[in-house]
Amino acid sequence: MSCWETIADYGLRSLGIGERLLPRSDFTLCQQVVLIGSGMIWNIYFGVLALVTGFALATAVAVGKAQSNPLIRKPSEWFIFLFRGSPLFIQFFFAYFAFLSLKSAYPFFDPFTSAWLGATIVLFLNTAAYSGEIFYGALLSVPKGDTEAADAYGFSGWRKFRRITWPTMLRLAWPAYTNEAIFLFHATALVFVSGFPARQQKGDALYYASYFADKTFNPFVPYPILAGYFILLTLVVISIFGVVNRRLNRHLPQERRTRPRFRAATLMR
Amino acid sequence: MMPACTDPDALEGLAWLACYLTTGKHMAFYTSFGTVLLLLAITAPAALAFGFGGAVMARSRIAPVSWIGRTYIAIVRGVPDIAFFLFFVIALDQAFEWLRHQAKCPDWDQPIRQGNDFVVCAEAKLPLSTAPQWVHETYGFALAVLTFAIVFGAFAANVLYGAMRAVPRAQIETAEAYGMTERQTFRRILVPQMWVYALPGLSNLWMVLIKATPLLFLLGVRDIVYWARELGGTKTPQFTDYPHGDWRMWYFLALLVFYLAFTKVSEVVLARIMARLTKGQATAGGEAQRKAAA
Numbered sequence: 001m002s003c004w005e006t007i008a009d010y011g012l013r014s015l016g017i018g019e020r021l022l023p024r025s026d027f028t029l030c031q032q033v034v035l036i037g038s039g040m041i042w043n044i045y046f047g048v049l050a051l052v053t054g055f056a057l058a059t060a061v062a063v064g065k066a067q068s069n070p071l072i073r074k075p076s077e078w079f080i081f082l083f084r085g086s087p088l089f090i091q092f093f094f095a096y097f098a099f100l101s102l103k104s105a106y107p108f109f110d111p112f113t114s115a116w117l118g119a120t121i122v123l124f125l126n127t128a129a130y131s132g133e134i135f136y137g138a139l140l141s142v143p144k145g146d147t148e149a150a151d152a153y154g155f156s157g158w159r160k161f162r163r164i165t166w167p168t169m170l171r172l173a174w175p176a177y178t179n180e181a182i183f184l185f186h187a188t189a190l191v192f193v194s195g196f197p198a199r200q201q202k203g204d205a206l207y208y209a210s211y212f213a214d215k216t217f218n219p220f221v222p223y224p225i226l227a228g229y230f231i232l233l234t235l236v237v238i239s240i241f242g243v244v245n246r247r248l249n250r251h252l253p254q255e256r257r258t259r260p261r262f263r264a265a266t267l268m269r
Numbered sequence: 270m271m272p273a274c275t276d277p278d279a280l281e282g283l284a285w286l287a288c289y290l291t292t293g294k295h296m297a298f299y300t301s302f303g304t305v306l307l308l309l310a311i312t313a314p315a316a317l318a319f320g321f322g323g324a325v326m327a328r329s330r331i332a333p334v335s336w337i338g339r340t341y342i343a344i345v346r347g348v349p350d351i352a353f354f355l356f357f358v359i360a361l362d363q364a365f366e367w368l369r370h371q372a373k374c375p376d377w378d379q380p381i382r383q384g385n386d387f388v389v390c391a392e393a394k395l396p397l398s399t400a401p402q403w404v405h406e407t408y409g410f411a412l413a414v415l416t417f418a419i420v421f422g423a424f425a426a427n428v429l430y431g432a433m434r435a436v437p438r439a440q441i442e443t444a445e446a447y448g449m450t451e452r453q454t455f456r457r458i459l460v461p462q463m464w465v466y467a468l469p470g471l472s473n474l475w476m477v478l479i480k481a482t483p484l485l486f487l488l489g490v491r492d493i494v495y496w497a498r499e500l501g502g503t504k505t506p507q508f509t510d511y512p513h514g515d516w517r518m519w520y521f522l523a524l525l526v527f528y529l530a531f532t533k534v535s536e537v538v539l540a541r542i543m544a545r546l547t548k549g550q551a552t553a554g555g556e557a558q559r560k561a562a563a
Contacts, residue, residue, distance in 0.1 A: 085532040086525045087480040093494065094521035097501070101518050186349035193351070193487055210355055217387045219363075223356040231347035 003030040014038040016202050022211065029221070032212050036225050039205035040233070045116075046188040046204075050123035051181055054131060057124070059166070061132030066139050076132070083129030088122075088187055089194050095122045096195035115196040123191075127184045131177060138173035139165070171248040178241040182234050189230075205229055277510040289511045298496040302527070304410075305482045305493060312417040313478065317471075319422020324429035342430065345423035351484060357416040358488050362395065369393040406491075413488040421478055428470030433459060435466040437551060465546045465555075472539040479531055483524075497521055 009019035011034055023031050064076035083091070099112040112118045142165055150164040170177075189206040192198045198207050205226050212222035274280070274288035289295070326338030345353070367381060370393035377390050391397075396404045436459055444454040486494035501517030547554040 081533075082529070086528040087483050089480075089483045090494070090521060090524050090528060093497075094518065094525055097515070097518040097521055101515060104515075186351075189349040189351050206349070206352060206355070209352070213355070213359060217359070218382065219356050219359040223352055223360075226352050227344075227348040230349060230352070234347045 003028075003034075006030045006034050010034045011038055012041075014041050014202050014204070014208075016200060020200075022201055024215070027212060027216055032208075032222050033225055035208045035212075036205050036222060037229060039203055039208045040229050042115075042191070042202075042204035043185060043188040044233070046120055046123055046191060047181075047185040049120050050127050050188075051184060053124045054127035054184075057128035058131035058135055061128060062135030062139055062169075063161075065132065065136045080129045080133050080136075083126050084133060088126055089190055091122050091126060092119065092190060092194035092196065095119075113196075114199070115191050119191040119196050123184065123187065126187070127180065130180050130183075131173075134173050134176045134180060135169060137176075138169045141172055142168045167248065174241070174245045174248055178238065178245070181237050181241060185233055185237060186230065285511075289513075292511065294496075294500060297491075298493070298500055301491060301493045301496050304490065305485070308410075308414060308417065308482055308485060309478065311414050312421065313475065315414065315418035316421035316425050316474075316478070319418050320425025320427075320429050323422060323426025324433060327426065327430050328433060338426070338430075342423055342427045345420060350420050350481065351487070353420045354416055354484055354488060357419060358412055361412055361415060363387055366393050366395050369395065409489055413485055413490050416488065417478075417481070421474065421481075424474050424477070425471065428467050428474060429463065431470065432463040432467035436462045465550045465552060468539075468543055468546055472535075472543070475535060475539065476532055479535065480528065493524055493527075497524055 006028070007030075010031065012018050013022070013035060015038075022035070061076045061079060064072050065080065067073045067076075095118060096113065099109055099118050102109040103113055112121070146164055146168055147160070150160045155164060189204065192203045192207045193210075198204075201207075201211075203211075209222040209226040213219045216222075274291070277285065277288060280288055323338050323341050326334050327342060329335045329338065366387075366389045370377065370381070370389040373392045374390035379388065381388060396408045440458055440462060441454060444458045449457065483492070483494050485492040497520035498517060501515065501520035503515045504512050506512040543554070544558075547558055549555060
């Protein structure tokens with residue numbers, strides 16, 4: 001069987017399209033690369049969806065945490081503490097079993113026990129909390145002069161936030177937010193090992209990599225392939241976020257532009 | 270088991286709950302919290318040692334050594350840690366068995382990898398198939414600790430590497446002016462002075478490490494996640510004196526609360542250590558302390 005046939009059979013296997021049975025013996029390198037790559041579709045799906053939805057909530061939470069009114073501030077603080085203070089792995093388990101219990105009472109919750117919705121919700125809330133904290137920190141370091149200048153120009157309320165505070169906050173938060181995005185994509189690998197079932201063996205990249213490692217008892221092929229895919233994904237994320245970063249900083253004089261430094265010290269969550 | 274618990278069917282309400290929460294399996298569940306703490310207690314210094322080694326290697330003037338250090342640090346960044354965990358647990362096991370195989374069975378002529386099997390001679394098996402159960406469990410735990418130490422060592426190496434570069438150049442130059450050798454400068458100035466710069470990164474790492482402990486479950490150790498799934502599942506009257514429905518949600522809620530409390534306590538303690546270390550340092554924090562005291 002040529003590699004092209006393998007791609008046709010297994011390229012979209014993680015979505016349930018193509019060959020139904022996974023290879024069982026005589027694994028070729030091509031099969032491993034194609035299947036693990038097919039699983040990456042799920043990692044990208046989870047990551048992109050959680051990132052886009054989480055961004056909106058993170059902005060709201062950050063603004064909420066910066067309020068002086070305790071009725072708004074306290075819930076935001078608790079939300080951030082709840083999701084940053086506990087392991088994502090446990091959050092997945094808890095959410096899955098909570099949805100399972102809800103499902104037995106209300107059939108409406110049936111889709112929530114599937115990874116495509118349930119895990120996305122957990123990742124969305126989780127990344128909203130982490131990014132919310134980053135945005136909150138950036139919000140506090142918006143230069144006083146910027147807001148005073150906005151006042152002088154007669155900006156107020158929503159327009160001031162939309163035109164002055166928010167872009168500056170994003171500009172300051174962007175390097176840390178890039179790291180959060182990288183970590184979010186890495187965290188998507190946890191979905192199918194933490195309760196959420198991979199129905200009909202439709203799993204993510206890690207699911208297929210561990211499938212091959214279990215079957216061949218040789219971790220030295222599938223995991224490096226997985227690592228290669230993730231490094232590639234990380235580089236793509238960095239370059240896309242780099243484009244946004246340049247746009248956010250384009251009004252600044254050349255020497256004041258902050259070049260994001262992707263050091264693991266800031267990379268951790 | 271308490272004497273009042275001899276007939277669970279007759280119990281009700283709180284008494285039932287008290288008896289339920291003190292069964293033998295629940296005791297095993299509580300002990301597994303100790304496993305988590307033990308893992309942290311061993312892994313944290315081990316990872317710090319790995320990190321120190323990695324940072325010193327990355328700083329080395331000998332190019333190949335420096336490359337190894339830098340690669341070790343860089344590779345963890347691009348790849349999810351969970352992939353490393355699943356990889357190392359098998360890879361380390363096979364590496365140890367292979368080394369023992371080379372040493373103990375030199376006249377073995379068959380290939381190690383036969384199709385989809387990894388075959389070493391019986392004497393090289395780790396642990397030996399004749400070993401008692403606790404040896405198997407300890408070996409599994411030790412592998413997990415080593416895996417954690419390698420992965421988090423890379424993170425620690427990065428933090429320490431940055432901290433060593435953050436120590437003000439003037440302090441090193443002063444040491445040189447006093448005639449200290451390179452080794453003396455490293456031991457007496459650089460290492461003691463770097464901690465204040467390393468602590469924010471290391472505290473962050475500690476938090477990450479706490480939140481990574483449930484991954485023990487994936488490495489085959491009977492940890493709190495294992496027991497929460499085990500105990501929470503639906504129990505029918507045939508198999509247990511304490512039948513109940515699917516309570517896994519509540520067990521995992523308990524784990525969430527445990528981790529929230531743990532990270533909160535860590536935060537408070539680390540803030541105190543930071544205040545202690547900042548004392549008298551040439552940093553913004555140290556300056557603030559001086560002003561507050563004056």
